[in-house]
Amino acid sequence: MSGHSEEAVSTAGGYEPKIMAFVCNWCTYAGADLAGTSRMEYRPNVRIIKLPCTGRIDPLFIIKAFENGADGVLVSGCHPGDCHYTTGNYHARRRWIGFKHLMEFAGIDMKRLHFSWVSASEAIKWVDLINNVTDEIKKLGPFMEYKGLKEKSAE
Amino acid sequence: MENTLRQKAKELLESGEVKVVIGYRWNRTRTRTTPVFITKPEDTDQLIFNPLCVNNLSLYLTRKFKDIQALGKPAIVAKGCDIKNIVVLITEAQVKREDVFIIGMVCNGMVYKQELWKGELTPQIMPTKCHNCDVRNPHVADFVIGERSTFTPPEKPEGMVFDKIKALDSKDPSERWAFWINEFSRCIKCYACRQVCSLCFCERCITEKNMPQWIETSAHPRGNLSWNLTRAMHLVGRCTFCGECERACPVNIPLNLINQKMIQVVGEAFDFKSGYDEKVHPPMIVFSPDDKENFIK
Numbered sequence: 001m002s003g004h005s006e007e008a009v010s011t012a013g014g015y016e017p018k019i020m021a022f023v024c025n026w027c028t029y030a031g032a033d034l035a036g037t038s039r040m041e042y043r044p045n046v047r048i049i050k051l052p053c054t055g056r057i058d059p060l061f062i063i064k065a066f067e068n069g070a071d072g073v074l075v076s077g078c079h080p081g082d083c084h085y086t087t088g089n090y091h092a093r094r095r096w097i098g099f100k101h102l103m104e105f106a107g108i109d110m111k112r113l114h115f116s117w118v119s120a121s122e123a124i125k126w127v128d129l130i131n132n133v134t135d136e137i138k139k140l141g142p143f144m145e146y147k148g149l150k151e152k153s154a155e
Numbered sequence: 156m157e158n159t160l161r162q163k164a165k166e167l168l169e170s171g172e173v174k175v176v177i178g179y180r181w182n183r184t185r186t187r188t189t190p191v192f193i194t195k196p197e198d199t200d201q202l203i204f205n206p207l208c209v210n211n212l213s214l215y216l217t218r219k220f221k222d223i224q225a226l227g228k229p230a231i232v233a234k235g236c237d238i239k240n241i242v243v244l245i246t247e248a249q250v251k252r253e254d255v256f257i258i259g260m261v262c263n264g265m266v267y268k269q270e271l272w273k274g275e276l277t278p279q280i281m282p283t284k285c286h287n288c289d290v291r292n293p294h295v296a297d298f299v300i301g302e303r304s305t306f307t308p309p310e311k312p313e314g315m316v317f318d319k320i321k322a323l324d325s326k327d328p329s330e331r332w333a334f335w336i337n338e339f340s341r342c343i344k345c346y347a348c349r350q351v352c353s354l355c356f357c358e359r360c361i362t363e364k365n366m367p368q369w370i371e372t373s374a375h376p377r378g379n380l381s382w383n384l385t386r387a388m389h390l391v392g393r394c395t396f397c398g399e400c401e402r403a404c405p406v407n408i409p410l411n412l413i414n415q416k417m418i419q420v421v422g423e424a425f426d427f428k429s430g431y432d433e434k435v436h437p438p439m440i441v442f443s444p445d446d447k448e449n450f451i452k
Contacts, residue, residue, distance in 0.1 A: 059384075059385070060369055060370075060381070060385055060388075063380075063381045063384055064369070064381075067371075067377060067381060081444070090443075090444060090446070091442050093442070093451065094425070094438065094439060094442050094446060096451065097424045097448050098388065098391040098424075098439070100448075100450055101416070102388055102391070102413075102417060103384075105324075105413065106331065106332065106413075107332025107334070108328065109328050109329075110328075114452070115451040116451060116452045129452070145332055146377075149336070149380065
């Protein structure tokens, strides 16, 4: 399961999506860590970026992930009320409400952009989440609309 | 109306209460209006006010214009919609309420673009914001000029912008995507939308941050999309729908659609309308534990 490049896809016949996950240090990352130490298996398509808090996640990170070839993006942090910094995820939630509607209005398929709360003890939820998101995006195929913009610009 | 304005401006400057009056004057050929900064009482006769005064002068209160700030306390000629922007600037601590003298102008609508003016104001040449305006009588002002307007906006906002948003919302995501990529592909990254916006007051814009290069500077579809999405995102909960960005856009990108859409989202999600109360924080810098959403699993 190492061939994620586009050439490998066409030769091997199977398509493996690239999924970026922006997670917070204190809950979701710990949850993913728990999944690892508990030897749970889940799809290897997800690339995790750890940030101090969901409040640190600038919407531009998500745009940048799509620009750099992500087929899907997952954003996850502590449940409301559980933030290590008390209020970071409340601020993040407000921002996501705006950003989600903006992306929807711009025409980005909401199956490619997922938001979630995963706590440090929810390793099973994390595993299910990654498996579901990966399968869903696998069905959709590569995000050619966004990737195509690069070629369009070369014209 | 103009006489009262000139007289008031003269009084303010003579008494030394303000050091500069920011207003409108005719251009040399008397076809358009242009901003003017009056510091001497004898120059106040230049001031005018008519349906061609579309510019949102609140721009000149921001720190983008340090030379104007250096002149001293300003008085500003402002329509209701401009006052909304001033209110946002106050809530964001860019200007103190007592540090600006607002000359509120009762307004009966403006032309959408100055070149449409044929000597008469008709509903056809007015922008959507004027048809739905609830601040024709200035809501925050130190001195109001003009006869009280009796206009009541329609209960449900209507007009071209709202119709287009509804039409876009009812389409497939892929159609919306095609629409916006087509519109944004014309963008030449002149940043006129940013320069003309009184709420884009960052001294260093995200586009100028190049370690790393967050937004691609060349004008191609991918960079254009990220610039326009980021600009819209930075105005969520702040934009007052003054429409200056679309008016300034040299390639006519319908930025009003995306801004008005976000205003609707903020209205529904946080029950907030920007630009009405200078004592309420903008929604994106505060939060409520009871915020409702249905997409975070």
